[in-house]
Amino acid sequence: MNNIERLLAIEGIKTTKARYFRCLDTKDLAGYASVFAPDAVMDMRGESRDGEGLVSGAGNIASFVLGSVSGLSTVHHGHMPEIEFSSDTSASVIWAMEDKLWKVDDAAAVVPFSTLHGYGHYHETYVRIEDQWLIRTITLMRLRVDIS
């Protein structure tokens, strides 16, 4: 990539992640699925009590995540990416993050808390497919989680 292509790629990655957050919190399943590569892999095993949370495929990831927040009101915010390109079509990105979850529907929710407030860093890779930068792998390293 030349410098302009690199700057455009940076904006492309930021826009994809912005959509990730908005579609997650507005519970937009199709929009959320659209930010992942078809063969994306999410590893959220560190988040679960039962060792589950390794999911493959954009559609499966979207169903898993939106299912996990069923019955919950959620806010996820991302900050301050560190982006490194490993080729013209691939990049590694770390994002600071904060999330808040509130149980609003006891019947639909499957979580063992009333509220959760967490902090950490997403560690991700992105792949460019045609003109879009999509999430290829994603995991979360926590700084802290408070639940009540």
Next chain:
Amino acid sequence: MNNIERLLAIEGIKTTKARYFRCLDTKDLAGYASVFAPDAVMDMRGESRDGEGLVSGAGNIASFVLGSVSGLSTVHHGHMPEIEFSSDTSASVIWAMEDKLWKVDDAAAVVPFSTLHGYGHYHETYVRIEDQWLIRTITLMRLRVDIS
């Protein structure tokens, strides 16, 4: 716009919104007014109890908003824009946001709460006037508001 002009426009929009937040929380009336187009329209009717909150003109918007936070300590943060250009001089932008308000002066404050902690997305349009990207329309869609 070519690619470089587009990238500069993206930075221009981000800088305008950064000033919006800083001037709001530092209660800088002139600075806050300067981020709006002369014919800007703010629609915060969703935020009010009485259906008010539709305001036109940069100066009127600044007076309305700074008046609304009179007697309050406030923190507003913005995150992760999604920017789409509709022409060389206009754009639509969605920002994630979080706001916190604390009543610090009972006499000056006009709000029915002690503290407010909210989350949502600004939906905005921007217009380029000379070399500045200014807010042309702004409204707020809430994810959640907690008051005490």
Next chain:
Amino acid sequence: MNNIERLLAIEGIKTTKARYFRCLDTKDLAGYASVFAPDAVMDMRGESRDGEGLVSGAGNIASFVLGSVSGLSTVHHGHMPEIEFSSDTSASVIWAMEDKLWKVDDAAAVVPFSTLHGYGHYHETYVRIEDQWLIRTITLMRLRVDIS
């Protein structure tokens, strides 16, 4: 700087500050020191009870700050920079910020609170040394601090 160089410089500054935050909260002393110019000056006297907090030199700053958060779990987030270049190799930047500190080890912690939740703006200058934008001066202007 031409426009492309300016855009690259903006991304360079953002990446440096992203590393500042991540290395602070993950307690990475060497990484944290690496974001400062050798002759950097930090003025955190406004944060201290005893008037201390003026520190010079990247290594001294890192030791001072990481020492200050010893025994604490911390989350620092930055938002929405306003960047102004004063030359091809220097810039002034304001960042919105929020920080949370929790005492987790009474023996190691030197702070007079159990938790701190603060908000404000970093006012910084950056200098380009070779191809890196490094923090040359940094101070913090608070909007609010709540402790318990």
